[in-house]
Amino acid sequence: VLQENGKSLLRIRDRGQGFSEDAFKRAFDPFYSESEEGLGLGLPHARTTVEAMGGPITLRNVPEGGAEVEISLPA
Numbered sequence: 001v002l003q004e005n006g007k008s009l010l011r012i013r014d015r016g017q018g019f020s021e022d023a024f025k026r027a028f029d030p031f032y033s034e035s036e037e038g039l040g041l042g043l044p045h046a047r048t049t050v051e052a053m054g055g056p057i058t059l060r061n062v063p064e065g066g067a068e069v070e071i072s073l074p075a
Helices: 021-026 042-052
Strands: 002-004 007-013 057-061 067-074
Touching (some): 042 057
Antiparallel strands (some): 007 067
């Protein structure tokens, strides 16, 4: 968590394989999941909540490997 340019940023990173091309396109679609155990509701719900609070949620793969989700909210 950090403050940057008048925004509060929360970055969540894992060390997995990162997002596939399909996941980048569909990650916020309800009921889409690349995991057999996943319901596909986490990211769509997070996006709705974060946007209602005035900020975006973004996804990216990191050079060291893994994926990162960033939530940015007005400070």
